[in-house]
Amino acid sequence: xxxxxxxTRKAIIExxxxxxxxxxxxxxxxxxxxxxxxxxxxxxxxNFLNKDEVFDEILNNLIYHVFDxxxxxxxxxxxxxxxxEITHMYIHIRDNEGKAKTFxxxxxxxxxxDRMGEKVAxxxxxxxxxxxxxxxxxxxxHISSTFSDILKYWSDNKFADxxxxxxxxxxxxxxxxxxx
Numbered sequence: 001x002x003x004x005x006x007x008t009r010k011a012i013i014e015x016x017x018x019x020x021x022x023x024x025x026x027x028x029x030x031x032x033x034x035x036x037x038x039x040x041x042x043x044x045x046x047n048f049l050n051k052d053e054v055f056d057e058i059l060n061n062l063i064y065h066v067f068d069x070x071x072x073x074x075x076x077x078x079x080x081x082x083x084x085e086i087t088h089m090y091i092h093i094r095d096n097e098g099k100a101k102t103f104x105x106x107x108x109x110x111x112x113x114d115r116m117g118e119k120v121a122x123x124x125x126x127x128x129x130x131x132x133x134x135x136x137x138x139x140x141x142h143i144s145s146t147f148s149d150i151l152k153y154w155s156d157n158k159f160a161d162x163x164x165x166x167x168x169x170x171x172x173x174x175x176x177x178x179x180x
């Protein structure tokens with residue numbers, strides 16, 4: 001990717017991140033993002049379809065780092081299983097606490113929790129066999145809300161528990177409905 005394009009995309013992503021710490025996600029407009037990023041409207045639309053796509057890029061970057069580069073670049077070494085990956089995600093959030101607080105404690109926290117939980121649920125769907133005793137949609141929804149609720153609990157308690165502890169909480173609750 002061209003360095004200018006990368007720089008523009010990064011400015012747009014940073015603009016949305018900053019705005020989300022101050023405003024509700026629903027009230028942020030593309031015009032707000034453009035102004036904060038100091039880019040033109042056509043430049044924004046050359047890079048993203050809408051603000052949802054920008055937000056998805058933010059989450060995808062976090063998910064990619066955690067789940068695709070789990071043993072490679074950041075020096076964290078974990079078992080290549082769901083618990084190790086969930087632990088890694090919590091460590092990444094803790095280690096980037098300043099950035100994470102933008103999402104976890106900002107005005108748009110609820111949408112972050114929902115979207116993050118949804119992404120984790122999709123990963124669980126791929127990695128684990130869902131119990132045949134429950135409808136898949138219900139299991140997916142439960143995993144999503146469980147991850148979101150634990151993340152919210154952890155941030156509300158100022159990250160007092162270790163990442164390993166909160167990953168264990170998630171796994172205990174997930175084991176109740178998944179065939180692991």
